[in-house]
Amino acid sequence: MKDTIYRSHVLICTGTGCVSSGAKTIKESLEEELAANDLSNEIKIVETGCHGFCEKGPIMIVYPEGVFYCELESDDVAEIVEEHLLKGRTVERLLFKEPMTEKNIPSYQDIDFYKKQQRIALANCGQIDPEDINEYIALGGYEAAGKALSEMEPQEVVDTVKDSGLRGRGGGGFPTGLKWQFAKNSESDKKYLICNADEGDPGAFMDRSILEGDPHRIIEGMLVGAYAIGADEGYVYVRAEYPLAIKRLQKAIEDAEEYGLLGEDIFSSGFNFKLHIKKGAGAFVCGEETALMNSIEGKRGMPTPRPPYPAVRGLWGKPTNINNVETYANIPYIITEGAENFSAIGTEGSSGTKVFALTGKINNTGLVEVPMGTTLNEVIFEIGGGLGEGKKFKAVQTGGPSGGCLPEDYLDLPIDYDSLLDAGTMMGSGGMVVMDEDSCMVDVAKFFLNFTQSESCGKCTPCREGTKRMLEILTRITEGEGKDGDIELLLELGEHIKSTSLCGLGQSAPNPVISTIRYFRDEYEAHIHDHNCPAGACTDLASAYVIDEEACIGCSKCAKVCPVDAISGEIKNPFTIDPDVCIACGACEPECPVDAISQG
Structure with a gap:
């Protein structure tokens, strides 16, 4: 039986972001419309991972034209089928509009958001079905693994990664090739390779999107790394609240095993590699590699002193290499395209x-x-x-x-x-x-420190107690109770925590505070000395709003939006704001048609 030849492919982003805004409903509507128009055997629907432009989801791309539709609703599907898929006419109103000119841009490659990027780790995301191993292979997938295992010695692989200049994308930026060299040099009857996909930073979703959109790329990168250091077993440590990433990764592992790309005697090279998924419980500290290994071993996720480093004594006491998702995602490109091509991108000290x-x-x-x-x-x-x-x-x-x-x-x-x-x-x-301009930098520092303080594992005193004291000072400052010496005390505490905490997470926790004092010290001083928040974000310091009675036309629009009923008056007569009730939320100011409201 011959494979069906489709005249069009419709790619629908089904990464977590687009799914949350209705992508699955759009896919269902498309299936119904195609069936109703007898097009199911002519048009293929492909569910992809994250396309990147999360602001404009749900996203659909129609090939071969490559037309990019965005911010879709299920009601738009019938029009796309009728106009585009049946009549060949682009639906202009669903295209991306250039913000300055309001010009419609049919192809995503012509949108500034995309055309100014250079994609290596994200190359396949939004382009292939992440649950179809054949689509990955069709775009050159597993060629790097085949080349490494069949044509290169382990040391040659390590040297290639060294020459590429790739540095770890997980935070510290340690040279990846050197890290692999340390693990390779360790003598042992057993070695492990780990992918850190814990990703606990607020607002970060890079690792999740790669795992959802291109899981085989991570498997391939790990396979090459395992061969290079001599590991025969690996773990992907991924937080449990990434169910779609876990689902697609598990499917990819099963398919790779079925194709002989994981397991025993891979590419008839005599090399064996078994890969597991370990679900993390969401502790931020488990992004630190020693805490992560403790978690895999079934222990409480807490860091341990180094040395010895994981390359010497890691998981279950055996030499172990750990890199994050994005780091492994660069490996296939480096092996197939060469170290020189990769190092030519970026800067001398930070390639790629x-x-x-x-x-x-x-x-x-x-x-x-x-x-x-x-x-x-x-x-x-x-x-x-x-x-x-x-x-x-x-x-x-x-x-x-x-x-x-x-x-x-x-x-x-x-x-x-x-x-x-x-x-x-x-x-x-x-x-x-x-x-x-509406962001208060003292409040921003408090927000991030509150996160790291609450996520502290509590093992070492500097991080456990030091960040708590810093947070208490910041809270006082934002509540109008700051005092002379607070800024200096924050800096002193910050430096002590940086120099004495056990792990990198504690050592870097004071950075938001130290940097905001360095660049926005005047805001701290305004909070402390003037009891004023220049951005108006700290409500305990914000002045109440007032109404210019001569300018007020008595329309009552301000009173209708006040959340605490601080505004009173009669229609066609001046309204007033009770300063003791006003919470300075600012909801009233933009509602006034004559600009009679201001902050006192």
Whole structure:
């Protein structure tokens, strides 16, 4: 029986983001419409992983034309089938519109969000069915593993990764090839390889999206790594609240085993590799490699002192190598395309590309992958489309809750490991949160420190007690009870925690506080000395709103939106705001048609 030849393929993003906004319903509607129009044998529906442009989901792409439809609803499907699939006419109203010109852009490759990216780790995401191993193979999948196991010696593989300049994408940026070399050099009858897919940073979803959209790429990267260091068993440690990623990864492992790409005598090379999934319970500290290994072993997820490092004594006391999802996702490209091609991308000290989860007060949220050395300005204003509602840029936070906040003066900073560290922040796993003028940097620091403090495993005193004391000080400051010496005490505590905590998570926890004091000290001083929050975000410090009685026209619009009934008056007469009741939420100000309301 011959395979069906379809005249069109309709790709529907079914990553977690698009599923949450109705992608499954759209797929069901499409199936019904195709059946009703007798097109089921002509049009193939392909469920893909995350396409990246999460702001515009649900997303559909119709091939061979490559037309990109976005922000779809199930009611739009019938029109797409009638106009596009039957009559060949693009549905203009469902295309992406360029924000400045309102011009429709049919192809996603012409949208600034996509055309300014360079995708390696995300190359297949949104392009293939992640649950069909044949689609991965059709795009060159497992060629790297075949080449490594059939044509290269383990040391040759390690040297290739060294020459590529690939650094760990999980946060620390340690050279991957050197890490593999340490594990390879360790003599043992048993070695392990681990993929850290714990991903606990708020707002980060890079690893989840790769596992959902291209799980075989991670399996292949791990297979090459296992061969290089001599490991015959591996684990993917993924948090349990990623059910779709786990489902697709499990399917990929089963299919790879069926095809002889996992198991025994892979590619007739004599090399064996067995891969398991370990579900994590969601503890942030399990992103630290020694805590992660304790969790796999069934122990409480808490870090242990190093040395010995995992490459010498790791999982169950055996030499172990740990890299994160994005790191392994780069391996197939390096093996097939060569170390020189990879190292030619990016900068001398930070080669290749980096995936970021772009979130916050920005027009285009989603996943972006750019060459190392791309500036913050390019990512935020060209790919990200700038800030919405005419707001001014204030800061960008990189590196997750352990990173730092950079002001406008640093927008031209190239994104690479060393430049970010010099500026007082870090690459981290790839979180990038954009903040506008309405963001209070003291409150931002409190938010991230509250997260790391609550996620502290409690094993070491500096992290357990030090972050708690810092959080107490920040809370006092945002509540109007700051006092002289608080800033200096925060800096002193921060430096002690950085230098004495047991693991990297504790050592980096003070970064948001230290960086915001470095670049936004005036906001701390305003909170402490003037009992004022310049951004108006700290309600305990915000001044009540007042109404200019001469300008007020008595329309009552402000009173209707006040959540605490602080506004009173009679129609066609001036209204007033009770300062003792007003919570300074600002809901009333934009409602006034004559701009009679202001903050006192």
